[in-house]
Amino acid sequence: QEQLVESGGGLVKPGRSLRLSCAASGFIFSDYYMTWIRQAPGKGLEWISYISSSGSAIYYADSVKGRFTISRDNAKNSLYLQMNSLRADDTAVYFCARGERSFYYDSSGADYFYYMDVWGKGTTVTVSS
Amino acid sequence: DIQMTQFPSSLSASVGDRVTITCRASQNIRSNLNWYQQKPGEAPKLLIYGASALQSGVPSRFSGSESGTDFSLTISSLQPEDFATYYCQQSYSTPPYTFGQGTKLEIK
Numbered sequence: 001q002e003q004l005v006e007s008g009g010g011l012v013k014p015g016r017s018l019r020l021s022c023a024a025s026g027f028i029f030s031d032y033y034m035t036w037i038r039q040a041p042g043k044g045l046e047w048i049s050y051i052s053s054s055g056s057a058i059y060y061a062d063s064v065k066g067r068f069t070i071s072r073d074n075a076k077n078s079l080y081l082q083m084n085s086l087r088a089d090d091t092a093v094y095f096c097a098r099g100e101r102s103f104y105y106d107s108s109g110a111d112y113f114y115y116m117d118v119w120g121k122g123t124t125v126t127v128s129s
Numbered sequence: 130d131i132q133m134t135q136f137p138s139s140l141s142a143s144v145g146d147r148v149t150i151t152c153r154a155s156q157n158i159r160s161n162l163n164w165y166q167q168k169p170g171e172a173p174k175l176l177i178y179g180a181s182a183l184q185s186g187v188p189s190r191f192s193g194s195e196s197g198t199d200f201s202l203t204i205s206s207l208q209p210e211d212f213a214t215y216y217c218q219q220s221y222s223t224p225p226y227t228f229g230q231g232t233k234l235e236i237k
Contacts, residue, residue, distance in 0.1 A: 035226075044216065044229075044230050044231040045165075045231070047225055047226045050226070059224035062225075095173070102178070102179065102182070106160070113178050113179035113220065114220035114226065115175060115178035115179075117178075117184065119172035119174070120172060121171075122172060
């Protein structure tokens with residue numbers, strides 16, 4: 001059974017750091033890109049970071065660029081998010097999700113659809129003094 | 130970055146109704162549009178990818194369509210378990226892969 005389990009959340013003071021982990025099981029972790037998405041209390045989903053299957057391509061949302069670092073250890077089937085200089089508006093549930101892609105071809109040419117098909121249940125980060 | 134405008138933000142409907150939720154992209158994203166369903170306290174669940182491809186295991190009452198930069202999710206006959214919040218997400222080219230603001234579907 002394909003599964004993702006996040007951990008590492010908690011209460012932290014503004015300006016401090018926290019490291020989230022996401023443990024994958026039931027699939028070949030190294031075959032998939034991975035993402036982090038967060039959801040502030042009562043708010044919508046916010047995509048925050050992407051890492052390719054090998055770790056060679058990484059992207060961030062502007063809201064976390066320069067403060068958060070995504071990484072992965074394919075030997076340990078694990079994804080990480082190092083969060084530094086935390087702010088109150090980083091308070092959210094953080095989800096990791098598996099990225100899948102499907103090839104398609106239309107009148108504009110060939111490309112891939114990218115989508116997130118397996119999600120963890122999330123871990124809560126609260127930034128407060 | 131590509132912006133996604135989703136509407137309505139909330140919708141009241143009854144069991145058996147047909148409902149449609151719309152997302153508009155700020156630029157051409159081809160068919161790179163996904164729909165997710167989220168129930169309170171749960172992780173999102175993928176419903177549709179590539180604008181109209183139904184994810185495995187998702188009931189056929191869910192469908193997706195596109196017209197230019199406008200994308201729609203339609204539920205043909207609402208069931209009690211469909212009352213949830215729905216999000217669109219664009220996944221065109223390189224990230225960021227932005228979400229719409231969400232549509233909360235409530236029981237009338």
